[in-house]
Amino acid sequence: MKQFVLSFNPENTDNGSEKELILTDREFHYLIHVRRYSSGDSIPALSPDGRVFKMSVLDVGKKSCTVGFTQVFKENTEKNSPLPRITLMPALTRGRKMDLVIRQAVEGGAFAIWPVLTENCQVKFRKDPDTSGKNERWQRITVEALQQCGGKYSTALETPGTIADILETWDRRGPLFFLHEQKTGNKEPNSLHQYLAEPFEDLAIMVGPEGGFSPGETGLLRDYGGKPVYLGQRVLRAETAAIYGLAAISTIIRESNEWQTA
Template identity: 30%
Template sequence: MQRYFVPTENWRNDTVVIEGDDAHHMLRVMRMQVDDRIICNPPASKGAICKIVQMDTDSVTAKVVEWLDRDSELPVYVTIAQGLPKGDKMDLVLQKGTELGASAFIPFQADRSVVKWDAKKEEKKLTRYRKIIKEASEQSHRNHLPEIKPAMKLKQFIEESNTYHVRLFAYEEEAKTASFQSFASVVSKLNKGDRVMICIGPEGGFSTDEVDTLKEHNFIPVRLGPRILRTETAALYALASISYHLEELED
């Protein structure tokens, strides 16, 4: 069944009105009819099976048939701080990261990011990123829409990281030394509801300055397996492992 995220203001008791792109998708792309069933999701709650009761030229009205009990959210809140990568790799991180359960994304302007975040194009870029996240959330049956933040410099997201219980950064160099904390030992100690920030370098990795600053602010360096992962693969490895450990191994 198709799933749509619908803003809170479009819900009234058990009636929901779908507008904009989603209404267009239902009316013109899926060619839905009255009585067809869909899943509607308030922004941060479980979804409901709804029956279409009315179709207008640019909106669709549906009534809740049954609230769903299924919770498809990771038991921890994971934010991916992704060093701005080249080309369309950020799209891949957002799409796959959403499928794999991330709660938020922070594009991070790293010393070695080849791409520069253009403040003038920010709103346009964020709109596109939100669309990728919304579609991936609907497709993967998420209950919550992950958040995307505007690009930050290291200092800004280090401030942001104060509200997190666990701060990690992917840094294989460190992982070669004897006294490192393994990624698995950190994941094993997570509790339901913990906030975890995972910072991933861009293609060229972190600069020495960045490594020093991250360590000073209690970011733990971790290895994500013994192979060298591309920047866009690292977040996916981390998220899949957290899901595997908390949702499949311990569940």
């Protein structure tokens, strides 16, 4: 079900009481001009902290509208699902390709997205004015995707970093899988089913750029304890591999009760 994603956390509304607020700028434009809501209409609204509200349009002006909020769920049921918190770490790709990865990762249920700077990346990410523009666009895409898919938690968007920096920050909070275009030998299973046979609260999937990880990066990931995953003989584009890996892991975990007892 489509929903409205708020950029702020409304105050708690207890006993069915309603809080009134005024929406302006992008939120006003999306609700009134894109979704074409008018006075008297209602829509589910998700706050950044995961609460779900019933949002009713009370009055519409030229550049703003007044809405009322009634909290309908105090617990986020999707956060209590069997799926662990999955962080997707895709190599930074050019322009619209990265936009596509972010949009589809949100729709696919990623808990966080952490773009990776690799040796074979064709894109450089610097701390300059253009960087803030990219961040704003990616944040806007995550909101649009969440509004479209009806997910019940906001996907966190981390600042791009090198593999070494990300590994240090990840700090083994859960297993880290990296997609590899070749089987890596008999000592490692390379099988997602084997890797995912035990439950985890957090896990990460790292995806290389066009041309794959360099030998040095592969060695760094192995030394860290990263688990290589082989997805078959077909060579996938970086943006395809990212969503392929996320979907494969999510499906295997979601259906774990069926295949573990088969």
